[in-house]
Amino acid sequence: MTRSNRHQRPGAGAAHPSVHHWIVGPGALGRMLAMHLATAHAPHDTVTLVGRRAMPGQQRLITPHGQTLSATLATASLESLPAEPADVIHLTTKAYACEAALGAIAERLTATTPLVLWQNGFDCQPRITARHPGPVLCATTTEGAHVQDDSQVTHAGHGKTFLGDLDGRHSALATALAKHVNAAGLACEAVADIRIRLWRKLAVNAAINPLVAQFQIRNGQLRDTPYRGMVEVVIEELAPILASERITPPTGTGVQGWSELVWEVAASTANNRASMLQDVLAGRPTEHRAILGPLLDSAQRHGLQAPTLSSLYARLRELPANARI
Ligand SMILES: NC(=O)C1=CN([C@@H]2O[C@H](COP(=O)(O)OP(=O)(O)OC[C@H]3O[C@@H](n4cnc5c(N)ncnc54)[C@H](OP(=O)(O)O)[C@@H]3O)[C@@H](O)[C@H]2O)C=CC1
Numbered sequence: 001m002t003r004s005n006r007h008q009r010p011g012a013g014a015a016h017p018s019v020h021h022w023i024v025g026p027g028a029l030g031r032m033l034a035m036h037l038a039t040a041h042a043p044h045d046t047v048t049l050v051g052r053r054a055m056p057g058q059q060r061l062i063t064p065h066g067q068t069l070s071a072t073l074a075t076a077s078l079e080s081l082p083a084e085p086a087d088v089i090h091l092t093t094k095a096y097a098c099e100a101a102l103g104a105i106a107e108r109l110t111a112t113t114p115l116v117l118w119q120n121g122f123d124c125q126p127r128i129t130a131r132h133p134g135p136v137l138c139a140t141t142t143e144g145a146h147v148q149d150d151s152q153v154t155h156a157g158h159g160k161t162f163l164g165d166l167d168g169r170h171s172a173l174a175t176a177l178a179k180h181v182n183a184a185g186l187a188c189e190a191v192a193d194i195r196i197r198l199w200r201k202l203a204v205n206a207a208i209n210p211l212v213a214q215f216q217i218r219n220g221q222l223r224d225t226p227y228r229g230m231v232e233v234v235i236e237e238l239a240p241i242l243a244s245e246r247i248t249p250p251t252g253t254g255v256q257g258w259s260e261l262v263w264e265v266a267a268s269t270a271n272n273r274a275s276m277l278q279d280v281l282a283g284r285p286t287e288h289r290a291i292l293g294p295l296l297d298s299a300q301r302h303g304l305q306a307p308t309l310s311s312l313y314a315r316l317r318e319l320p321a322n323a324r325i
């Protein structure tokens with residue numbers, strides 16, 4: 001991680017390096033991350049929330065233990081970006097908005113500015129990795145956060161974050177940033193196989209999210225009739241597509257390995273309303289393209305049938321909110 005020495009702690013013997021993070025897309029995940037970085041690494045790090053609309057600097061985070069953490073963060077808008085350059089830019093928009101957000105800050109990107117992409121799915125990550133001349137890290141996380149209002153975010157539950165780059169050129173940066181995020185109180189590990197980790201999460205999201213969004217049920221209800229059989233049909237379509245992408249399940253093989261993973265997540269998140277269901281209930285666009293799109297594209301490239309995934313995709317695409325993206 002490139003660190004600047006702009007902010008030296010007054011009175012500190014050796015210059016303490018500081019990191020200026022821009023959080024572009026200050027929603028649930030972005031503000032949860034911002035609050036951890038700003039509070040754990042104060043006064044060395046600075047964190048600026050960069051939104052497409054004005055955001056209060058005074059922010060609160062409700063922790064998984066119900067405590068309230070307060071901090072004043074710098075804020076900026078896409079029209080008026082921070083004067084101070086970023087050492088690391090975290091893109092924390094939804095997947096469908098990531099490239100537009102990146103386009104809006106393009107003039108401030110240098111050939112060395114590291115980007116961290118926090119999106120679910122596997123859509124914008126390879127394109128941005130190919131296009132941005134500087135380092136691009138991808139994060140996949142099971143942390144859970146939701147927005148209360150513009151000044152308050154709830155960190156609903158701790159999870160684990162994996163960080164790495166798709167072309168294997170920035171492992172030292174991933175290791176340094178993972179250490180930094182860990183020290184901020186979010187369990188984070190640098191990995192050499194982030195592509196596999198992103199696809200595995202995508203596989204779980206593809207098996208769970210479209211069905212729970214369609215039937216408006218909690219994740220655990222997928223274990224019951226008639227939903228269980230529907231999930232199994234999706235897994236049978238997913239498994240050969242994932243194999244054609246050389247993505248293996250964490251344990252076991254093929255349909256059996258993917259079933260094990262999906263049912264384990266459905267059980268451990270049984271009471272959750274999945275993100276796609278929450279988006280549908282709130283009339284927001286869904287991340288169907290980032291989650292189902294790569295599977296359908298891959299099925300087409302490899303001549304594999306995916307009728308169920310196709311109809312789940314078509315149903316989601318027809319939602320009025322998705323006409324906007
Ligand atoms: N929340 C979570 O617990 C988890 C989220 N993720 C993933 O993280 C990503 C972010 O999710 P989440 O934080 O929940 O989403 P949110 O909708 O809460 O936040 C997205 C933020 O991006 C902003 N935004 C939208 N378009 C732009 C733009 N063009 N430029 C700048 N900002 C923009 C939104 O602004 P506005 O308020 O104006 O719409 C909003 O502040 C998703 O891919 C999600 O799947 C992964 C794991 C867990």
Ligand SMILES: CC(C)(CO)C(=O)C(=O)O
Nearest residue numbers: 208269272273274275276
């Ligand atoms: C794993 C799962 C399905 C948990 O709810 C999720 O990631 C989501 O809601 O998007």
